[in-house]
Amino acid sequence: MSSIRTMLSLSACYDLEVEQMDVETAFLHVDLKEVLTWSNGKPERFVTRGKEDYVCRLKKSLYGLKQAPRQWYKKFKSVMREQGYKKTTSDHCVFVKRFSCDDFIILLLYVDDMLIFCHNASRIDKLKQVLSKSLAMKDLVPAKQILGIRLTRDRKAKKLWLSHERYIEKALQKLSMDRVKAVNTPFATHFRLSVKHSPSTEIEKEEMQEFPYSSIVGSLMYAMGCMRPDLVYVVGTISQFHSSPGSEHWNAVKWIMRYLCGSSNLKLCFGNEKHVIVGYTDSDMARDIDSRRSTSCYLITYVVRHVPCIVIVRVRFICWDIIRNKRHIDVRYHWMRDVFEAKMLELEKIHTDDNDDDMLTKTLSRGKFEALCLITDIEAFLI
Template identity: 30%
Template sequence: MEVPYGITNAENMMRKLDKAIYGLKQAASAWHQTIHAVFMKIGLRSCGADQCVYVKGAKGTYAYVCLYVDDMIIAAKTKEEINEVKMALKNAFKMKELGETKFILGTEIDHDRMAGTLMTKQTRNIDDVTNRFNQQDAKAVVNPCESGMKLTNMQSPTTNAEREAMKTKPYRSLIGCLLYITTCTRPDVAYIVTQLSRFLENPGQQHWKAAIRVLRYLKSTKDLGIIYNSKDGKVMLEAYTDADWGSNLDDRRSVSGIIIMIGGAPVVFKSKYQRTVALSSAEAEYMALILCTQEVLWTRAMLKDLVCRSHMSKWERHKHHFIRENVARDIVTVDYVGTEDQLADMLTKALGTKRLRFLVEASGIRPKPAQH
């Protein structure tokens, strides 16, 4: 740290900081400890399933605060409950109010109280990424990848000339943008983006073209989003899991796909390579089911936290008995879902346009209905 102006004869002296300064590695931790202490003081407690979600509840009324560094969303049934939390925070910090949440961290939030729906989408973010990579005039496509497409290391550069040619392509930046869009609101591109992220170290022309195609697809479907419906008033978890056995041509690892739905819309979705090589399709499906069960238990714990139930049963993470234990305890039930209705299918393989459209619609991912 530079010596402040006006201090002389301090060439061989050390400066001791009395508090954290923005940019230091300790600053983030110091800030979180500070705001966490304030939250606890005003009656908010952090959820065990997610330390950045805080809940305040008493006599059937709840207020929620979702924290991301120094940005936050406050939610409650009434404005009075929201104002109570805001006033308590204003007594501790200098705050800037931005009104009802419409946009946060690249995600647009459209809350239609008359229809009882809440939609999350990333139209603006997709437009920004499209312009950043000069694809604003690119031809639209109706599928993020060709049906049955496989990407391999064999398509990576093998000569210095090929590697030099790829240095002009901002592949890592593009994949980073696609991963963020995928994680927030777009499970329909999760499979192909997961595939593309394998080649960050040595991408080839085919990998670059495949990534650009995903961006062109997002551009043509930028108004799609996840629509949550509160009309039925039920909170019921439904989870779908699937596996594509030995689909990685480089090491023959399988792909697990899971999607967890609440009220007909996804809240958790993943496309993930399995850590070990499955020796059969049944073993691959079992590994995918383990991943799905773990995510169901996390989601269940999160829902319990949100209604202030602090005592949750412990569970054993033993690989071979994990699913059986939770079925026996009536925590989860396992049912067969036919291929036609398997929503996780789009998270494990490259599908044709007709099949993808069906699964996207069935997963609650659609544009906002037209107003009449």
Template identity: 35%
Template sequence: MESLHKNRTWDLVQLPKGKKVVRCKWVFKKKEGIPGVEEPRYKARLVAKGYSQILGVDFTDVFSPVVKHSSIRALFGIVAMHDLELEQLDVKTTFLHGELEEDIYMQQPEGFIASEKEDYVCLLRKSLYGLKQSPRQWYKRFDSFMASHDFKRNSLDSCVYFKKNSNGSFVYLLLYVDDMLIAAKDKGEIRKVKAQLSEEFEMKDLGPAKKILGMEILRDRKASKLYLSQKGYIKKVLCRFNMQSAKPVSTTLAAHFRLSSALSPQSDDEIEYMSHVPYSSAVGSLSMLWFAHFGRTKDGVIGYVDADFAGDLDRRRSLTSYVFTIRGCAISWKATLQTTVALSTTEAKYMAITEACKEAIWLKGLFSELNEDLQINTVFCDSQSAIFLTKDQMFHERTKHIDVRYHFIRDIIARGDIVVSKISTHENPADMMTKSLPITKFEHCLDLVGVHC
């Protein structure tokens, strides 16, 4: 409440005729810290019941960007390459900083009803947790602040900011709602940015970055290594599904095993039984796991792409997969079903190459704006025929049925922006994302992209 009053979040007024009141409630939470490093925190938050807001009356736009995971990993790669300082900040009462553009009336919070003004309501001046527009209003306020302090916003990720100092060095800032990562060569530059932020917002200085989005950040400055670990998240997931004592296996599926909807529950009894088994939740939670390290190896940014022809047994669609590494460690990857049916392995891999090259162009632009001269000229594929198809315009009869959006790869290659090169299937780490592999091959693929289980 002190924060709310200090921030002048509302004025107490009588409710105008014809206006409705948004209700609110208190939410209490224990925020776990890092064992041995950070103590748990107990937080109270006043939340507006925004689900009762009406579009066009109480709010209009609600979209607010957050930094992409690929951008976070790209920054870690830059930090490891140049041995930058990496520190973290947290904005206290984040959504209380946004300026509202609509008149919203809220009931007085429980336990803090003003004496002799019991029938008054809160006319909100600043955004509040729970309001539909709160994330957007906070981002607009923060973005305006960064621009006023000569930071530039990356055109390819709206939550990546950078600033060139007079000595030629750069300061980088990444924003994920209320979490900020700041990187620079000199600690003095970071202290300067922190001071500027603290003048405008109520901040909590977390010092050297230790954890972001559930990933623990570990550094070995002598070895020029930065590690990301999710041990804490793994333990939490295992406890959630009562699997603390479960036996580990080398691979989740045998290499020959193929899944289809025919294996799903069919009878009413089977459906009822499986409705109580949190299978999909468990798989979804485990699919987020990875452990990576970033360092100073020779290689720049390299892409690998693969496709599994007609891997979807139900709709006969193929699976596209790609992974990009910086200095030998994965920063961006994807595995998704193609939107159209391919008629051959060559076509499936041709379409996969197009998707991978789109990501390569995005990464190239991201690094270029961050003043990193990391050329992403090569994407490796294990299909010579698919590579040949990307370079030759002659085979119209073989490709005229393929969606036109996939053919832009030919212009990209003709200009020399991206080179697609052949690689052995055994050395293509994208292979692990299209099919089940024997454990030795799977571990080899993980090693190729700097990921360890």
């Protein structure tokens, strides 16, 4: 999802054409190399009298096969490679073809949905024609909705908005909470959730089974991952009790839904006048009641210069590699030192009152939370 947000933000800034295509029955386009047989549940037209015990060998992939997603990607990658496209190292589902310094076309694949970005609409048309020859495609023309997210655009103002309003409204309707009294923050300060709030008796466990805790948490996780960074902290908190939620945990979920009832129309906006990348990181310093561990998070605001963006993400992955593989710490350390000496990145201590990352690690007062929403939800995006 981060690749989609990044490309949409770049399209708003550079006024790129954004068009969408959908592959019809994507997994059925794939030829299988493995020998797979089908015996149980064969359609009647595949059953021959006297050969009822015969099995069918699959030549094409089917939905439900564990090989299907991988084989579909390999098929699509080969088609793109034949046309001179290269996959990016940071995301293998992003394909790029460059014609000159400022002339390029980028295709982003999400299972069977595609977003195509380019300055030149004629290049997009040519790519569509090529793909349609190899795959059964549905042309959705200018992108208006992807993965349940509504896209609204003002090209003159170089602004693009993402909305998850309809998705959130459906989630509220499932709980009959679409008309409840709304609250102003996703978490109240009195919530201090712990494993001690989990059911301790069989009766309590049976009572909690009546509530769709897991289903709602899953819906919230999708909304959070797509375009609602204001939900990061609260969803991370309630998901810790997924295996054994108690009444207090359920009260916290209902509070979050009340917050969404009043904020379902919040939109993520891309396209501002900032021309630098700003990354924030923060930790709540051992606030977990049960383990005394800290909750850490990072926030990266909109980027125009794509090179520093790649560097910051790469530094984050390298730091993770250092933790996992200390043998290469000297190589990683010197690489990062060179990056800082070249002034590709600059570290700066941010006072807690000015740290936009606070909303991702702790419960905040209404005033501070709303102030950060104006920055994080409206003018920035979470990578």
